[in-house]
Amino acid sequence: MKHYSRISAIREDLNAGHITCVSMVEYYLKNIELNKHLNAFLEVWGDEALARAEAIDQKVKAGTAGRLAGCVIALKDVLAYKDHRVGSSSKILEGFTSIYSATVVQRLLDEDAIFIGRTNCDEFAMGASNENSAFGPVLNAADNTRVPGGSSGGSAVAVQAQMAHAALGSDTGGSIRQPAAFTGIYGLKPTYGLISRWGLLAYASSFDQVGPMTKSIEDLALLTEIMAGADGQDATVFQQAAPVYVEPKAPAKAKFAVMKQGISEEGIDPEVRAMMLALIEKLTAAGHEVTYFDFPLLDYMVPAYYVLTTAEASSNLSRYSGMLYGKRSALAHDLDSTYTLTRTEGFGEEVKRRIMLGTFVLSSDQYDAYYDKAQRVRQVIRTETEKVLADADAILLPTTSTPAFKLGEKAADPIAMYMADLFTVQAPLAGNPAISIPAGTTAAGLPMGVQLMTGILEEQALFDLSKLLEETLG
Numbered sequence: 459m460k461h462y463s464r465i466s467a468i469r470e471d472l473n474a475g476h477i478t479c480v481s482m483v484e485y486y487l488k489n490i491e492l493n494k495h496l497n498a499f500l501e502v503w504g505d506e507a508l509a510r511a512e513a514i515d516q517k518v519k520a521g522t523a524g525r526l527a528g529c530v531i532a533l534k535d536v537l538a539y540k541d542h543r544v545g546s547s548s549k550i551l552e553g554f555t556s557i558y559s560a561t562v563v564q565r566l567l568d569e570d571a572i573f574i575g576r577t578n579c580d581e582f583a584m585g586a587s588n589e590n591s592a593f594g595p596v597l598n599a600a601d602n603t604r605v606p607g608g609s610s611g612g613s614a615v616a617v618q619a620q621m622a623h624a625a626l627g628s629d630t631g632g633s634i635r636q637p638a639a640f641t642g643i644y645g646l647k648p649t650y651g652l653i654s655r656w657g658l659l660a661y662a663s664s665f666d667q668v669g670p671m672t673k674s675i676e677d678l679a680l681l682t683e684i685m686a687g688a689d690g691q692d693a694t695v696f697q698q699a700a701p702v703y704v705e706p707k708a709p710a711k712a713k714f715a716v717m718k719q720g721i722s723e724e725g726i727d728p729e730v731r732a733m734m735l736a737l738i739e740k741l742t743a744a745g746h747e748v749t750y751f752d753f754p755l756l757d758y759m760v761p762a763y764y765v766l767t768t769a770e771a772s773s774n775l776s777r778y779s780g781m782l783y784g785k786r787s788a789l790a791h792d793l794d795s796t797y798t799l800t801r802t803e804g805f806g807e808e809v810k811r812r813i814m815l816g817t818f819v820l821s822s823d824q825y826d827a828y829y830d831k832a833q834r835v836r837q838v839i840r841t842e843t844e845k846v847l848a849d850a851d852a853i854l855l856p857t858t859s860t861p862a863f864k865l866g867e868k869a870a871d872p873i874a875m876y877m878a879d880l881f882t883v884q885a886p887l888a889g890n891p892a893i894s895i896p897a898g899t900t901a902a903g904l905p906m907g908v909q910l911m912t913g914i915l916e917e918q919a920l921f922d923l924s925k926l927l928e929e930t931l932g
Contacts, residue, residue, distance in 0.1 A: 459477075459481070459482075459485040460477075461620065462623060462673075463673040463674045463677075464673075464674045464676050464677055465525075465526065465528070465529050465623070465624075465676075465677050465680060466676065468482070468527075468528040468529060468623070469525075469527065469528060472518050472523075472527060472528045473518065477528070478511070478515050478518075479510075479511035479512070479514045479515045479518070479527060479528050479572065480508060480511045480512055480515060482511065482528050482530055482572075482623075483504075483507045483508050483511045483530055483572060483574065484508070485620075486530050486574055486620070486621055486622055486623070487502070487504050487507070487508075487574070489619065489620045489621045490502055490574070490575070490621045493599070493615075493619045493621055495597065495602070496596060496597045496599055496602070496615050496619060497578055497593070497594050497595065497596050497597060497612075498532075498577055498578055498596050498611075498612040498613075498615040498616045498619070498621060499532070499575045499576070499577055499578065499612065499616065499621070500535055500545075500547065500575075500576050500577065500578050500593055500612070501542075501543060501575050501576050502574065502575035503542070503573065503574060503575050504574075504575075507530070507572050507573065507574045507575075510572050511572055514527050514528070514570050514572065517570065523570050524568065524569035524570035524571075525569045525570075525680065525684065526566060526569040526570050526571040526680075526681075526684070527569075527570040528572075529570075529571050529572065529623050529624060530571075530572045530573075530574050530622050530623045530624075531566065531571050531572065531573050531574065531622055531623065531624050531625060531626065532573075532574060532575060532576075532577045532612070532613055532616035532617070532621065532622035532624075532625040532626070533563070533573050533575070533576050533577065533613075533625070533626055534576070534577050534579050534610055534612065534613045534625065534626055534627050534628060535547050535576045535577060535578065535579055535612070536579060536582075536583055536628050536658055536659045537560045537562065537563055537626060537628075537657060537658055537659075537668070538556035538558060538559055538560045538563065538657035538658075538659075539556055539559050539560070539563050539573065539576075540556055540557065540558050540559040541555060541556070541557075542555065542556060542576070543555050543556075543576070544556050544576065544659065545784075546579070546581060546582045546583065546659045547578055547579045547580065547581050547582075547590075547591040547592055547593055548581045548582055548592050548804065548805065548806065548809070549592045549785060549803070549804045549805075549806075550778045550784050550785045550800070550801070550804025550805055551778070551783075551784040551785070551804075552784065552785050552804075553784070553785075554783055554784050556657075558657065559657060560654075560656060560657020560658060560668075561654035561656040561657055561685075561689045561691060561692070562626065562653060562654060562657070562658075562668050562685040563626075563657060565684055565685050566626075566681070566684060566685065569684055574621075574622055575622075577610075577612030577613045577615075577616055577625065578591050578593055578594075578596050578611065578612035579591060579608065579609045579610055579611060579612055579613070579627075579633075580608040580609035580611070580633075580808070581805070581806045581808065581809050582659070582661050582771070582775065582809055583609040583610075583628055583630055583633055583659075583661045583666075584609065584661060584771070584808050584809055584812055585608040585609050585808060585875070586607065586608045586609070586632070586633075586636060586875055586876070586878040586879055587605040587606075587607065587608045587611070587863070587865075587868065587869070587875065587878070588605060588606055588607065588608040588609065588611025588612065588637070589605060589608070589865065589866070589869055590608070590609075590806055590807075590808045590809075592806055595611075595865060596611040596612045596615050597615070597865075598615065598618075598640060598641060598862050599615055599618045599619040599641065600618070600641065600642065600862070600899075600903060600904055600905060601862065601902070601903070601904060603864055603865060604640075604861075604862040604863065604864055604865060604904070605640065605862055605863060605864075605865055606618075606637050606640055606641055606862065607636040607637030607638075607639065607640035607641065607858075607862065608633060608636070608637060609627075609628070609630075609633040609637075610625075610627030610628065610629070610633050610634050610637050610645075610671065611637045613625035613626065613627045613637070613671050614627070614637035614638055614640070614641040614643060614645070614671055615637075615641060617641070617643045617671050617672065617673060618641035618642060618643055623672075623673070623677075624670055624671065624672045624673075624677055624681060625670070625671045625672075626668060626669070626670060626671070627645065627668075627669060627670075627671050628658060628661075628666055628667065628668050628669070629645075629647035629666075629667050629668075629669050629886065630661050630662050630665045630666050630667075630767060630886060631665065631763050631767065631879045631882060631883045631886055632647075632857075632878075632879045632881075632882025632883060632886075634646065634647050634669045634671060634894075635647055635857050635882050635892060635893070635894035635907070635909060636857060636858055636878065636879070636882055636894070637671075638671055638857070638894040638896075638907060639857035639858050639894045639896075639897075639905065639906065639907025639909075640858070640861065640862040640904075640905060640907075641862075641905055642896045642899070642905030642907075643671055643672065643673060643896065644671065644672050644673065644674065644675060644677075644678055644893065644894065644895060644896065644924075645669065645670075645671045645672075645893065645894045646669045646670055646671075646678045646682060646891070646892075646893045646917075646920075647667055647669050647885055647886065647891060647892050647893075648667055648668075648669050648682060648686070648891050648917060649889065649890065649891045649914050649915050649916075649917065650664075650665075650667055650694070650886070650889040651694050651695050651696045651889070652667075652682075652686050652695070652696060652701075652891070652915065652917070653667060653668050653669070653682070653685045653686050653695070654668075654685075654687075654689035654691065654692040654695050655667070655668065655692050655694065655695075656689055656691035656692045660770075660774040661767065661770070661771055661774065662766065662767035662768075662770035662771055662774070663694075663770055663774060664694075664766070664770060665763075665766070665767055665770070665886045665887075667886070668685065669682070670682060670685075675706045675893075675895075675921055675924045675925055675928060676705065676706060678893070678921065678924075679703040679705075679706055679917075679918075679921045680703075682703065682917060683700065683701060683702060683703050686700045686701055687699065687700030687701075688700075696915070701915075701917065701918070703917065703918050703921060704918070706921040706922050706924065706925040707922055707925060708922060708923075708925040708926035708928075708929050709851075709922055709923065709926060711745060711746060711747075712741075712746050712747070712851045712852070712923055712926055713746070713747040713748075713749070713849075713850045713851050714738075714741060714746065714747070714748050714749070714850060714851065714852055714853075714854040715749050715750075715751050715846050715847070715849065715850035715852070715853050715854065716734075716738060716748055716749070716750050716751070716853075716854050716855065717750075717751060717752075717753050717756070717853065717854075717855045718750050718751065718752050718753070719752075719753060719756050720734065720854075720855030720856055720881060721734050721735065723756070723859065723880075725859055725860075725877075726856070726859045726860070727859060727860040727861060727900075729861070729900045729901065729906070730856050730858070730859060730860060730861070730906055733856075733897050733898060733906050733908070734855075734856055734908070737854075737897065737908060737927070737930065737931065738854075740930050740931075741930060744930065746926075748854075749849070749850065751846055753842070753846075755835075755838065755839050755842060756880070758835050758839075759839060759880075759883045759884055759887060760876055760877060760879055760880060760883055761832070762832040762835040762836055762839070762887065763879065763883040763886070763887055764812075764815070764876060765819050765828050765829060765831075765832035766829070766832050766833065766836065767812075767816075768812045768813070768815040768816030768819065769816040769819050769820050769829050770816070771809075771812050771813060771816050772812075772813050772815075772816030772817045772820060773816070773820075775805075775809070775813055778800075778801065778804065778805075779796070779797050779800060779801065780796045780797065780799075780800030780801070780804070781796065781797075784804070785800055785803070785804045786800055787799035787800045787802075787803050787804075808872075811872065819832075836887050839884065839887045839888055840887065840888040840889065843884060843888040843890060843911075844888075844913070847890075847911075847912065847913045851912070851919060851923060852910045852911060852912045852919070852920065852923050853884075853910070853911040853912075854908070854909070854910060855881050855908075855909050855911075856881055856906075856907070856908060856909060857881060857882065857894040857906075857907035857908060857909040858878065858881065858882070858906075858907065859878075859880055859881065861900050861902075861904035861905065861906055862904055862905070863878075881909060882909070884911070885911050889914060890911050890912065890913065890914060891911070891912055891914075891915075891916065891917050891920050892909055892910065892911040892912075892920075893909065893910050893920055893921075893924050894907040894908070894909050895907060895908050895909075895910065895924050895927050895928060895931070896931075897931055898931065908927060908931070910923055910924055910927065
């Protein structure tokens with residue numbers, strides 16, 4: 459089977475009769491079987507995907523197929539799909555089947571997308587390595603001794619290893635962009651409020667965003683366009699018509715603002731630094747303007763992010779009690795023991811850590827010292843980000859400070875793991891869109907990613923500038 463990087467190419471070959479939706483599904487099912495050791499999928503819907511593909515093939519012949527006919531998509535285990543299991547890779551939701559589909563899932567289905575299975579992730583999307591899943595870690599296809607990034611690691615590896623054409627992930631502090639960088643694919647965190655969160659199992663509601671993971675910028679734009687738009691089920695979505703994105707085209711001239719710390723910060727891998735310097739040199743040589751800015755707030759971003767997200771997680775995860783759905787401890791004998799034992803047995807260590815931290819920062823005697831202060835820091839970060847973007851088309855920085863690290867390397871040190879989000883938390887704190895673009899590999903063959911961030915609702919500019927970087931990187 460030909461390796462497709464764009465949905466438009468799939469549609470061309472479908473219409474010409476060179477391939478069928480069924481043959482596409484069969485190809486990905488074969489690759490899923492060959493790559494079982496990567497642990498990317500928790501569940502594969504093979505028979506259902508083949509049956510749906512057969513029905514869509516008939517629509518292709520009739521000329522009535524949607525824009526995503528032939529596009530096989532992997533679904534992160536945090537998005538509801540009617541009559542399918544969803545569990546945030548946690549034991550606490552074992553056996554739970556959704557009674558409705560997330561808005562994004564339904565919108566993709568309406569355009570004849572085919573979902574092939576649900577992918578492994580860090581439990582409740584809490585992690586930067588995909589080692590926090592209750593069902594074991596996902597392995598990076600580039601090097602099976604290394605992590606794929608998190609929390610959307612299973613989705614990233616599904617695309618990386620040709621087990622799906624595209625995947626859906628969720629990004630709270632970098633959970634789409636970081637694994638995209640570690641696996642050499644494209645990943646988008648949209649503007650907060652562009653895409654509905656209805657049907658997304660919440661981690662931190664004022665940060666969480668659904669986004670696509672693909673092999674091309676063009677597919678990012680198409681999937682984003684289909685998923686975006688007003689939704690009466692989600693009051694945080696912009697209540698306006700869905701955007702229509704034109705084919706991404708590199709601008710003749712652009713102005714990039716480079717965060718100095720993105721090159722000089724201690725701990726940046728030498729090969730990541732060299733990649734950034736070489737890219738800047740190429741952009742300058744091509745006549746684009748590159749300026750540098752200092753961002754002293756960098757040291758405050760990760761602490762502010764974790765104070766706020768754990769506070770929201772403490773509230774959001776209180777619904778998992780063993781009383782209504784999901785797991786209930788077999789040892790429970792009264793109300794208190796049902797809550798305590800179910801949550802103790804059902805949640806993993808990282809989720810427990812974040813719930814306790816969030817409960818602490820929300821307590822009456824700590825609220826002002828932590829939560830309120832973090833909210834004020836968030837507003838300053840948003841304001842300072844807007845100031846930088848007022849004089850530039852986009853902010854340019856590495857997606858991650860290092861390539862994929864070894865399995866277990868940071869598992870025993872939560873602070874070291876949290877710092878893996880150093881360059882990705884700015885966008886969700888400010889609400890801006892950001893994208894990770896493949897930027898070559900290290901000498902050891904490990905993928906690297908470069909990140910662009912634009913202003914609120916400036917996704918079209920983001921896609922165009924990403925095309926420029928893609929062409930510059932070659």
